[in-house]
Amino acid sequence: MHMYKKAGTLACLLPFLAICIFVARPPFLYPALPFDSVPKSTVVSSLQENPTDRVKLLAVDGEYAWYGTKASQGLAAERLKSALEAKGWLFLQQEGSGCFFEKDRKKIVITSQMWTREFVFFKAPNWITYETPIRSM
Known part of the structure; x- marks a missing residue:
């Protein structure tokens, strides 16, 4: 009888735990970043704190700058x-996934x-950056 009580408690806790992990998704559950200069936890917290109508510079990695926003693909474009x-x-x-721009x-x-x-990244030449990239915390 005691064993059934433990199994019942476990059966109640597992769905609750699964919901908590799904809602408050820890950064280690996100896919790998396409750049190495900033950890996932910093990128996730920066994009979640970001105003929803903004594209934010995340990192400058070699010849490229990486921007991100919290939006669907179409809205992000x-x-x-x-x-x-x-x-x-x-x-x-x-x-396709490329947007073409011209200036001067x-x-x-x-x-x-x-x-x-929920997050879209953009890869651009690093010489067009217009703000300071986020830093590791």
């Missing part, structure tokens, strides 16, 4: 266009990737 147009870049076209006769391609169901 619109945010990217708005952010760059505010800096004087003209949106030319989108092909320079053309760039910024690619996007869905990192998780």
Whole structure:
């Protein structure tokens, strides 16, 4: 009888624990980052604290700058266009995951990737950065 009571308690606790992990997803459960300069926990907390209408610089990694936003793929692309147009870049076209922009006769391609169901990353040439990247905490 005592063994059945433990099994019943465990059966009640497991769904609760699963819900807690799902809702408050710890950073180690996220996929690998496409850059190494900032830990996942810093990226996740930065994007979750980020105003939802903003594209944020996450890291500069070699020749590329990595930006992110908390949004669906389509909404994230619109945010990217708005952010760059505010800096004087003209949106030319989108092909697949790449967005093409032009400014002062320079053309760039910024690619996007869905990192998780809620976060989108953008990879851009590092010379177009317009803010300071986040730092490890």
